[in-house]
Amino acid sequence: MAAGAVLAAAAGTTLATDNLIGFNWTTAASTTPDPQNWNRISSADGTLSNVFDDTGVSTPVGINFGGGASGGFVYLSTATLDPDAVPQHSYDLSGMSGYGFRSGGEFFVEITGLDANTPYEYWFVAYRTTSVIDQAVSVSDGDTINAFTFPQAKPSGTARFVINDQVSNDTQVWDDLAFETTSSSTGTITFNWEGLTQTTVIGALAVRRAVPPEPFDVRILGSADPSNIGIGDNTTITFNVVNPSPADVTGVVVDIELPAGLD
Structure with missing residues (x-):
């Protein structure tokens, strides 16, 4: 030899991992940059098709969103964040600081065009500057809508994200905050959420296929x-x-x- x-x-x-697909709720006129190649959402309700992943490549993924009978999102855009509020990632996530809200509203988001019956990671981000956050988020699993529910809570006086069920800080790593669910037989994941004692809010949402080795x-x-x-x-x-x-x-x-x- x-x-x-x-x-x-x-x-x-x-x-192996696939690329992240992010959605950022904020005003159309906001000058705060969205996170890298995230898709900006600034209408009360609607549909986006062939959205971009965070490398800027168009995908077959789409999103339906709104508030049903309670009406769609109202928007605020703000860059106010505590200086240590943003988790670590390969690019800046501070642009998630805009948000959509409605008092007494119940909202839904349906992600479409995903691989069927496939595990996906997700990050559901709530933001409301320094105000209290208190809401419950329900997520589908396979073909079961609202398969499980988790709380999102933050006290007043701190301008931080709530990422899934964690209040954010700059010692966290974004990837470590992911939850996981399975897409439906038609390639969808549905989120339904509603304020408990406070206004219903959303700051951002991201998904990524959880690829097995x-x-x-x-x-x-x-x-x-x-x-x-x-x-x-x-x-x-x-x-x-x-x-x-x-x-x-x-x-x-x-x-x-x-x-x-x-x-």
């Missing part, structure tokens, strides 16, 4: 030629993952074949 030759092929898993072939190069190693020799061999990138590999098991007499 030549020096630097491939010593083994092993099965591993990639850390897929097997692949890993190629590993050794730094020494085992055929040149004699019995009793003390030799160090370094193994380097060359396909795919070492940063994308986890859970790899390597089997090494040594020349006869060395095993």
